[in-house]
Amino acid sequence: MVPEKPRPTLKDIALQAGVSIATVSRALADNPAVMQQTRERIQALAAELGYLPNAQARALQSSRTNTIGVVVPSLINHYFAAMVTALQDAAEAVDMAVIITNSNENPTVLASSLDFLASHGVDGIICVPDEGCADQLEELHRRSLPLVLVDRELPASTIPTVVSDPEPGIREAVALLARHNALPLGYLSGPTGTSTGRHRLDTFRQACAEAGLPEQPVFLGGYEQHQGFEGANHLIGQGVKTLFAGDSMMTIGVLEACHRAGLRIGEDISVIGFDSQPLFDLQPRPLTLIDQQVEIMAHRAFDVLHELIEGKQPQDRYLRIPTTLIERESIRTTS
Amino acid sequence: MVPEKPRPTLKDIALQAGVSIATVSRALADNPAVMQQTRERIQALAAELGYLPNAQARALQSSRTNTIGVVVPSLINHYFAAMVTALQDAAEAVDMAVIITNSNENPTVLASSLDFLASHGVDGIICVPDEGCADQLEELHRRSLPLVLVDRELPASTIPTVVSDPEPGIREAVALLARHNALPLGYLSGPTGTSTGRHRLDTFRQACAEAGLPEQPVFLGGYEQHQGFEGANHLIGQGVKTLFAGDSMMTIGVLEACHRAGLRIGEDISVIGFDSQPLFDLQPRPLTLIDQQVEIMAHRAFDVLHELIEGKQPQDRYLRIPTTLIERESIRTTS
DSSP: OOOSSOOOOHHHHHHHHTSOHHHHHHHHTTOTTSOHHHHHHHHHHHHHHTOOOOHHHHHHHHTOOSEEEEEESOSSSHHHHHHHHHHHHHHHTTTOEEEEEEOTTOHHHHHHHHHHHHHTTOSEEEEOOOGGGHHHHHHHHHTTOOEEEESSOOTTOOSOEEEEEOHHHHHHHHHHHHHTTOOSEEEEEOOTTSHHHHHHHHHHHHHHHHTTOOOOOEEEOOSSHHHHHHHHHHHHHTTOSEEEESSHHHHHHHHHHHHHHTOOBTTTBEEEEESOOHHHHSSSSOOEEEEOOHHHHHHHHHHHHHHHHTTOOOSOSEEEEEOEEEOOSOOOOOO | OOOSSOOOOHHHHHHHHTSOHHHHHHHHTTOTTSOHHHHHHHHHHHHHHTOOOOHHHHHHHHTOOSEEEEEESOSSSHHHHHHHHHHHHHHHTTTOEEEEEEOTTOHHHHHHHHHHHHHTTOSEEEEOOOGGGHHHHHHHHHTTOOEEEESSOOTTOOSOEEEEEOHHHHHHHHHHHHHTTOOSEEEEEOOTTSHHHHHHHHHHHHHHHHTTOOOOOEEEOOSSHHHHHHHHHHHHHTTOSEEEESSHHHHHHHHHHHHHHTOOBTTTBEEEEESOOHHHHSSSSOOEEEEOOHHHHHHHHHHHHHHHHTTOOOSOSEEEEEOEEEOOSOOOOOO
């Protein structure tokens, strides 16, 4: 579906003219919000470069609302609030607005959000998918609605996708814990019905094997604080020396369990968390954690969506942003 | 504009039939999603009570999307994330969906969000207003779009409004601090361009006067963490013994300032915060704080909006939910 000869796009003109894409778009529409002199300069440049929006692109453009939809599974989860905020920053930089829906991890709610967004004039959608909505998402994609999946992926999908790669962060974390002999490790896994839950758990197990460790205790949790709390209590009961939380919300549950049990993190027990947020910094011993670089992920996802909206084929349809380990003070050394 | 003889509404029928408003609505539309027996029972009851939707209500109903818009100034702020989540719970209980926009405290962004929502088929809007958008909100209200203001109010507006009343919580807090002799108090005020910022600051000053205290140091901040951080450093420099944060985000900034300065909260310095969230519980000494009962506020705001959408005049057009002081361990006693 890639055009044989790539034509110059609004972005190409914007780069050459040294103005924003929104300004080029307005100048080509002869919008008086752009100074006449600038309008003429941009129109001349577009003609020179051979810019010619095709009928479809023109039709799309004329019905554009400059608004995108963003669908996340939670807003109480600071990670997704940060993702939405970063997506909005990226959109505002090109004069686009964002409307948000929260599926509460409920595929029925997600399905009706997608229906509403697709039928009420958004130019494109960035969605944290649920595998229960795969057919509907594939259908929107086939109907050429600009669509990007973020954070989680759908197995065997060709929808453009931006996710984080858990491997670098988790491998480094397990190696660090093995070096500090903070063993046994207790891993709190996210739901295996999500790509993130599965991939992180597989990576944890592989990293343990590579570090020469026998199988370590795992608690199959979810993406809520109470599951982290229950899992931490369960793993503490099994005698683990480290609690390794597989997402943000379970990290909070782990903190709650340690707090209630009077366990001092980094002294009585080691803790490793997921994602950055003030709660994890403002502890007597700031948490060592795996950071997903959520702002970068959001900006990349927006860039891909923006290219699709502009009628371009994105260069990369599958992007993985590496996780990194941020080492702080929550790992104790057992001699 | 109140109808002379109030007719029974969907809610009245629902109460008498012992079913949800959504079920009544569906039964009257002869929707097969409701069991035939129930449909007939509800239709008979509606006839008996003389229920007759007027043409306007019918027209509105037929174009309804069962979707409301919610406009908040931040999602990184846990207080607003909790508000949105509670609004969504209330809406889902009557089969309505929620779409969300985040103004980032920017009146221009808020204005275009309102435009988008109003022109793209939401049945009503719940908005944390910005005083810079007062005219636009009044205009939407005049055009009879169901609209409820929440958290902040507009001076002299007749738009239905649900806010929290800072007085009980702040008065009790100041009295407690005076009793513990945790003086001088340093108050971090929200922006005086918001009703919440003004009302809390006025209440703080009055409460100090009533407790027989001379004027206490005040820092005029905002609703962001870095303003709490700067304000706390400034007030610590002035020798205060208590840091009293006037909102959630500045409470986080206060924690950050104490953390960096190595001040132990509840031992070296007293801290009192605003709003409940895990970060404030999971401290060596959990924070004493003023709780706004955000879930109750959200549910009341939704109830008012829902009445407006159903074509009823709400009983209360101005609701204040009292704040409460939650006493924990972050106040030290100075002898």
